[in-house]
Structure formats: C-alpha cells, structure tokens
Amino acid sequence: MVTLEYTVEKPLNREPPVEQLISSFITEKDGYDRNHGPIPYLDAATHRVGVYGAVSNILSLSIPDLSSLPQHTVICALQCAGNRRHTMRTKLKEVNGIDWFDGAVMNCRWRGPRLRDVLLKSGVKIPRDKWSSAHVAFACFQTPCQDDEWYGASIELERAMREDADVILALEMNNKPLAPNHGYPVRVITPGIAGARSVKWLDRITVQLTESPNYYQQHDYKILPPEADCVEKAKNYWHRVPAIQDMPVNSVIAIPANESKVELCEDGCVEVKGYALPGGEDGPVIKVEVSADGGSTWEDAELIKCVENEEKDVSLKWAWCLWRAKVKLEKGTGKRLLSRATDKGGNVQTRCPEWNLRGVAYNGYGESKDLEVV
Ligand SMILES: Nc1nc2c(c(=O)[nH]1)N[C@H]1C(S)=C(S)[C@@H](COP(=O)(O)O)O[C@H]1N2
Numbered sequence: 489m490v491t492l493e494y495t496v497e498k499p500l501n502r503e504p505p506v507e508q509l510i511s512s513f514i515t516e517k518d519g520y521d522r523n524h525g526p527i528p529y530l531d532a533a534t535h536r537v538g539v540y541g542a543v544s545n546i547l548s549l550s551i552p553d554l555s556s557l558p559q560h561t562v563i564c565a566l567q568c569a570g571n572r573r574h575t576m577r578t579k580l581k582e583v584n585g586i587d588w589f590d591g592a593v594m595n596c597r598w599r600g601p602r603l604r605d606v607l608l609k610s611g612v613k614i615p616r617d618k619w620s621s622a623h624v625a626f627a628c629f630q631t632p633c634q635d636d637e638w639y640g641a642s643i644e645l646e647r648a649m650r651e652d653a654d655v656i657l658a659l660e661m662n663n664k665p666l667a668p669n670h671g672y673p674v675r676v677i678t679p680g681i682a683g684a685r686s687v688k689w690l691d692r693i694t695v696q697l698t699e700s701p702n703y704y705q706q707h708d709y710k711i712l713p714p715e716a717d718c719v720e721k722a723k724n725y726w727h728r729v730p731a732i733q734d735m736p737v738n739s740v741i742a743i744p745a746n747e748s749k750v751e752l753c754e755d756g757c758v759e760v761k762g763y764a765l766p767g768g769e770d771g772p773v774i775k776v777e778v779s780a781d782g783g784s785t786w787e788d789a790e791l792i793k794c795v796e797n798e799e800k801d802v803s804l805k806w807a808w809c810l811w812r813a814k815v816k817l818e819k820g821t822g823k824r825l826l827s828r829a830t831d832k833g834g835n836v837q838t839r840c841p842e843w844n845l846r847g848v849a850y851n852g853y854g855e856s857k858d859l860e861v862v
C-alpha cells in the first residue's frame with residue numbers, strides 16, 4: 489500500500505523567503521512545494537510508467553528501464569504559474585489562489601531520459617505534420633486532488649518530440665534521486681513551461697489528439713480575460729481560453745526587501761539583487777535593468793556568472809539568472825526600485841500585465857518599495 493503524507497484538504501504548499509532563494513544558483517534544498525493533493529511514497533522497485541494512446545507499442549517501463557535509456561541533464565527553473573500572485577492581488581485586484589510571493593520557483597539540475605526517446609521507443613503513430621496539434625498527456629493516479637480524482641497535464645507532441653526542447657522524465661534532482669515531495673521516483677520536467685505540466689509521481693504517458701482532460705489542464709492554470717471576474721463567469725471561458733504553457737519573461741527584486749531600511753554604501757549606492765527568468769523557449773535572460781526613478785531611466789544590472797557555465801554540454805537557456813546592481817539613491821523614505829528583464833528572444837518584461845481571476849503568470853516589473861535609505 490502507498491503511504492500518503494498530508495491530505496487532500498491540506499496539501500503541502502510552501503515557498504522559501506526570496507532572500508534565501510537567491511543565495512545560490514542551484515536551489516539545493518528548501519525549494520518550493522506545490523501540491524494539489526497528498527504526497528505519495530512510492531517504491532522505485534515496483535513503480536511503472538505506462539505509455540499508451542497513438543503509439544505502435546504500448547510500454548510499461550520500470551525505473552531501471554528508464555535508467556537504461558540515454559540520460560540527459562537539464563538545468564532549468566521550475567516555476568508555479570501562480571508565482572508572484574501576491575503582487576497581482578495587492579497591485580491590481582483580489583485574485584483566487586494561494587498567496588504566493590516571489591519564491592514559487594526553483595532552479596535545479598534535473599536528469600533522466602528524454603521523453604522523446606521514450607516516445608520513439610514506443611513508436612508515435614501520429615504523422616509528423618500533425619505533431620503541433622497533437623498532445624502528450626501525463627497522469628498521476630496515486631492520490632485524489634482537490635479538484636479532480638487524479639492529477640494530469642499535457643503539452644504539445646511537437647514540443648515533446650523536439651530534441652532541443654529538452655523535455656525529460658527526471659529521475660534525479662541535483663544529482664540525487666528525486667525527493668518524495670518532488671515526485672520520486674519519476675516526474676516530467678518541461679523546461680520553459682508552467683510547473684503545473686511537470687507532473688510528479690508519473691504513472692502514465694498518453695499520445696493523443698486532445699489535451700489532458702484533467703481539471704488542472706482544462707479549467708485551472710488559464711489566463712482568463714478580465715471579464716471573467718468570478719468563478720461562475722470563469723466557467724464560460726474555460727473551453728475558449730488556452731491552457732498556460734510557456735511562462736513569460738520575468739524578474740523580481742529580492743534585496744532590498746519591501747519596507748526595509750537600507751544603508752547607503754560609501755559610493756552613495758545601494759546593492760540590489762534578484763532573479764530573472766526567460767520567457768518559454770526564448771532563454772537565456774540577456775539583460776536585467778534597474779530603475780530608481782519609477783521607470784524613466786534604467787541601468788544595466790550585472791548578470792552573475794555561475795560555475796555551471798563550465799559544464800559545456802549543459803545549456804543555460806532554461807535556467808534563471810541571478811543578478812546584482814549598484815544603484816544611486818538619495819537618503820530618505822518612500823524610495824522605490826524597479827527591475828526589468830529581457831531574454832534572448834527579445835521578450836521584455838512589461839510594467840504590469842492584465843489582471844486575471846486566478847492571478848497566474850504575473851510578470852510586472854520587479855519592485856521593492858517603501859524603502860528607507862539611511
Ligand atoms: N502529481 C502531481 N504533479 C504535480 C502537482 C501535483 O499536485 N500533483 N503540482 C504541479 C504544480 S502546480 C507545480 S507548480 C509543480 C510543483 O513542483 P514541486 O512541488 O516539486 O515544486 O508540480 C506540478 N506537478
């Protein structure tokens with residue numbers, strides 16, 4: 489029998505303080521946890537992943553089967569679509585959902601076989617020119633969730649099959665087997681795509697013509713238009729609004745924290761630090777700017793080079809980027825700083841996106857406000 493921790497009513501959801509989060513390029517421990525149900529403790533010796541649907545051969549893969557395929561490493565940020573919801577809620581209008589601050593993201597080294605290799609082994613029966621309208625659905629049947637009997641998600645088959653999209657079935661996180669709360673013994677990792685699609689405790693992969701029928705694909709994790717301002721109205725939009733896939737370019741200021749007292753350095757500057765995230769497949773982040781005058785003028789931040797740059801075969805396209813800047817500020821109260829990221833694809837963070845009921849994909853300028861400079 490599978491042991492479960494936490495309950496459907498009270499799943500484990502937590503984030504570290506952002507100051508702590510940005511202290512290392514790789515999030516080694518205490519990353520965020522996001523669960524729609526309890527955490528199952530699975531046995532890697534008996535666990536199997538089934539491959540079904542529009543494939544020539546149905547497969548039932550054990551963990552040793554997955555380990556014996558070529559292993560691929562990806563350094564990628566895993567981010568909940570609800571990251572920064574607190575800012576949308578406080579800046580724009582009340583939204584529904586967990587009150588995430590800026591810490592529902594972590595940057596880790598993931599390792600496992602490519603989903604592509606598993607699908608090739610199984611034999612995809614959908615012709616190549618239909619791959620962008622077909623889907624690969626992921627399912628975990630281990631526990632009921634808050635809004636559905638199981639957890640599921642899907643991504644485009646085209647993305648899954650493209651080698652450079654780096655979608656993997658992760659067996660390891662930061663060179664160790666996944667921890668139970670992060671999906672042991674196997675989870676999907678979908679770089680650039682909202683965390684909701686990186687299904688943990690993966691039981692089944694299905695190649696199909698439709699998206700996953702699961703609640704979290706069909707109803708939740710959608711950027712509804714502002715007219716959908718209550719749950720009743722949202723229902724009229726669910727079938728018309730696409731499920732979130734790629735996450736938008738983003739950045740936050742972690743230090744100094746809102747409402748903190750900051751001391752000027754001898755040069756009359758304060759040190760500012762944060763993280764930045766590329767949009768979808770358009771990484772890496774190539775520029776972060778900081779403004780001390782409400783966005784009239786901007787100065788380039790320094791993008792912090794990380795040791796992992798030395799791993800030649802591992803791309804930083806999907807990783808977050810830690811940054812720091814020295815910004816001139818006058819002494820006084822009510823000071824405000826802003827940050828703005830640009831990625832390689834040319835996506836630039838906007839001042840403030842439109843409000844949406846679920847408060848997802850918030851990517852307004854990073855901000856640190858009500859600072860007292862002494
Ligand atoms: N089986 C299952 N997979 C899941 C979830 C879940 O509740 N159950 N939550 C999803 C969401 S919404 C996010 S943001 C990430 C969180 O991953 P983490 O808990 O490892 O941080 O897992 C995704 N995969």
Ligand SMILES: [Mo]
Pocket residue numbers: 522567568569570683684
């Ligand atoms: Mo999420």
